[in-house]
Amino acid sequence: MAHGFDAWILTLTTFTPIVGLALVLLIPKVEEELIKLVTLLTTLVTLGFSLYVLKNFDFDHTAKLQFEVKKTWIEVINSNYHIGVDGISLPMLVLSAFITVLCVIYSWNHFPEPHNVKAFLALILLLEVGMNGTFIAQDLILFFIFFEIVLLPMYFMIGVWGGPNREYASIKFFLFTLFGSALMLLSFLAIFFKVKNGQGLHTFDIPELIAAGKGGITHGVQLIIFGGMFIGFAIKVPMFPFHTWLPDAHTEAPTVGSVLLAAILLKLGTYGFIRIALPILPEAAKSWAPWIGLLAVIGIIYGALGCLAQTDMKRLIAFSSVSHMGYVMLGIASLTSFGINAAVFGMVAHGLITGMLFFIAGSVQHTFHTREMSRLGGLLTQAPKMGWILGFCAMASLGLPGLAGFWGEFPAILSVFKPADGLSLPVFRTYMVIAAIGTVLAAGYLLWMLQKVAFGTPKDEWKDTHVHDVGPQEWMAWLPLLLLIVVLGVVPGLMFKTTDGAVKQMVDKAFPTKVEKGVAEKQPEAKSPAIYVKHLGR
């Protein structure tokens, strides 16, 4: 348990936006600049808190919950205010605080109709509470509440500030997620009633549930409970065939909404798998894994095909999320620490890259008032900087080594060559090949988009349009993302170092590798290492 300021830091990181929200609500609606300033400061302070967590995080013990706090909350159901971060949640928490700041900066002069700065920024602040909270919660009820808090602001953001088809999209988003949440809650309750912790009490506490093991639940019931969680999380990811809300939501959402949706909200689902579903119900996870893997590779190919059929740039990027999250889920389905490390990396990388792509799509729409790719073209001549950034992001998104996207994709594909013990090798190796084919399709749709939007010469209708290239607000919002894409691509160890310990502990507990009998632990090298690194006599 943490003491002093450290005991408060996660709470501060999560609830500071509430304070900002209260301030924003107190300011009259016409004082737009003040509202913006307060929001920006709030998110910056929040980011500061999350960076404090990052700085003081003990990277030698990433498996351990740090800054942990556990206070009695709802005694009657033994639900506690139990928060803490480990190597898996830390990157997500920082990413969430970080992306929110960039969204506020980008919004500065890009407010979508019907404007209403106050309401818009208030919703962003509320959203941040839910996002940050989900990543620190160590109690199922707490997790569920934060998970649900996210829903409303996004619903209104799409429904009020969205595109022409916003009502349909927002309702669809809401109903889908709610349906999933319901099943998820059902599963949480079932676990609560079925499992007892060390003191013989029913509990919602995640670490306690993990420690308790399956707690005597029969395999069949485990499968059903896992199924409920699976649907809840899979809808959020979204996995095929629960993905249809995503393209509509993304297409209609305002730019900032799309960015947050892609960068953080989708990750709540995959995070749920890693944090809750897999470790609490490992046996069921093993039975489900081939099916999760199947849906993941279907998603990879299907999402890519969906991209190829699009004429709308933003909708294309939305479908690409389905494909990319397929790689993340494939890594998770391998049930290996390699695959899950890759999945967490993929979550962050996809957040950065796809978030960036949505920013660009937003700016293209802001400039040309259309996202129809057949009407666009020659962006590189009219706005060369934006064109270059688009090309850069396309390359990052298709998994070019040296940029962040690669490290989510390649290890995930590698991990399914040899999934956890007990999973079928032929099945998973088939998935590997399909996933590898997916990388070609990814290159296809991204480069075709790049060709249509950036190459060529501007169409006649825009010949005389004066196009603003990337402006100061945009640089401020985008540059950190672009830098991070490069940094994580060149030094992937930054992420792997953080997640590895936590992931390894989880996997070792949930999916232990059978040690073959008679195989000695020593003699790790087949040959003396002397020939590998030669010390030359000088």
Place this chain on the structure above:
Amino acid sequence: MLMNHFWFLDHAWLIPLIPAISYAVILLFGKRYGERAAWIGLASIGSAWVLALGTVVQWISHVNDSEGAEARGVVQSIGGMVRNIRLAAESKLHVEPIIHSTTWFQNNGFKLNVGIQIDGLAVMMLFVVTTISLLVHFYSTEYLKGDRRFNHYYAALSLFSASMLFLVVASSTLQLLAGWELVGLCSFMLIGHWWEEKPNSNAALKAFLTTRTGDIGLLTGVIMTFFVVQKYATMAGGKGTGSFDIMKVNEAAIGLGEHGGSKSLLFWCAAALLLAIMGKSGQFPLHTWLPDAMAGPTPVSALIHAATMVVAGVYLGARVYPIFYQGFHIAGGTINPMAAIGGATVIIGAGLAFVQNDIKKVLAYSTISQLGYMVMALGVGAWTAAIFHLFTHAFFKANLFLGAGSVSHSGANHSFDMKHDMGGLRKYMPKTFITFMIGTAALIGIPFTAGFFSKDEILAVAGENNFTFFKYLGLVGAVMTACYMTRCVYLTFFGEYRGGHADAHGAGHDVGHDVGHDTHAYVSDDHATPIHDDHAAHAAHDLHDAHDDHGHHGPHESNFPILAPLFFLSFMSIASGYLLSPMLKIEKFALWVEPHFGDDKHFNVFEPGVFKAIDPILAVAAGVVGMLLAYAFYWKKAYGENITERNGALRAGKNFLVNKYYLDVLYTDIIVGGVKGPIAQAAYWVNQNVIDNVLRYTGKGAAGAAQFVYKYIDQKGVDGVYNGSASGAGALGGLARKLQTGRVQLYAFTVLFGLGAIALLLVIFN
């Protein structure tokens, strides 16, 4: 002393780093310097070249020291049957590579190392890549003068060189993969350099997507190399940690092969990596991107075809050769996928070179054919010969490409059409003519040029290793090579000048040319027929050179920056051959380049061939036959004009070739068109109409059920009961009203509550 004997070898990581920095500098600050930015690129690649030369010198002295006087004596006296004695003798002392690596990242006990592995193979490639790149940098100062994106061009050239050098020094297969993809990115940037025109960006996309298709193999193959190591380590009784380190991969491959370990894993690994080589090195049937890549500036073509990009595939094959050797049972001497693909490519590429009117496309198809020789050589166990051919080919092919650039730049108004815009140019550009002839001679394999030695070596070793079929296949390829190159030289340099204002096209030719092609460029689409392609390419060049002040003068000789590289490359087109020749008892190349793959007692594929007089005689005969055929057919018109038009069978054959075996139709229209069109559309249709409808109808069903419940149960049934009973109705009515207020949240709560109840039931009855 500041620099010891290993300074350059130990610091080889600087060689890719310098051009990489140059890339960033040119991209960020290049605008300030205008065309002087080229000098940043030149300076960087120049320093890289000096460092590479340093590694060459130090490596050679290192090898000579290691071999010791005795061993050296043996090696130099080798020739004829002496070689067999050496084979039988104890395994020779191998010069071990110099490896420096550091951990890139660590993941679950597995370490990914990144670093340099410097051995003879790497040193040779460092030399080739930096040399060709330096010449191309210099050549481009003149050739690209006034280009619309001069700085970007130089930035991309720098990155291209850096990526290729990074690939060359790689000490792990994953690092190799990274370099490989970056090389692909750079060729995408450079092929699409003039991206305003659709055909150019199409060509760039095609190159990227085709090689990316091969990369399915690279991704899975590299993954399998990791497990090959793991398998071997497990077999040896260890815990079985996988690794990407090239040394470990090779050693494991040899070990698994020798000790009867998992052959199927090795086979699939080899097959996957072969797919990667096919994509990158333009092997049939994934070669189709290479001719289209001519859309890029000509110096880039030289770079792509000689030193970077396409040789990356062959380099990969040479680097992890034990995988192929064991996976495909190359020692067995029977047909294997690698030899078969290479052999097929030799013939198929050469066949296509016959019908091209674009000089660059002739050279492009000849590259495909020559790469086929290299892959075939690897497939028949002629490792040294393959690498030696890569080495000599780099020089004479760069020579030919830059020569073609010179012809087009100064002699043919930036056209590459041999039939319409060239002819008789030997009178106008004698220096270019001589260098081009030397390059051609080397390509054909005229005795005592570089190509003669290297091609002979491949054929000799193929015969020795009992791959007789491939030896004769190679000879047939040699006939075809001689034939199409003679045609090419004839059309370009002999006969009457047909370009510009001098021929039947008349004075209006230039104008018509430009305008006509301009429209072509803009209306063109995915359906580029070969000729169409050429035209579009013209338009690009015409546009690009619009401000070139000497663009529309008559044909004349090129100036110094263009000629100097040609002279140097012509020299190398001959001289580079004298490093390996069993005939002349020279084995230096084999000695210097021979790598160390680990435990290779039983793994000896580096021996140069045994000299038999019949081999060069056959090869020369093949060349002479080819040239005579071309002379009779094209030059003297022995069968009259246009025989292909008059004879049905020949016409059909020509059409088949002109249409590139219809592979482009298959790929572009059927596969890509199919995926992009009907398949993607169908998937999307399913998405919109099936999956979405499940939701829609579920929603409708739910709404219907709700209507039913409300109308018949609530209003008539329950309400009826309520209405019937006067007491308590007020209280319950209030609750019912609350439930019907329509607030989503409240409903949601109800749903959740209900589901919670179900959960309870589930738990209780379980």
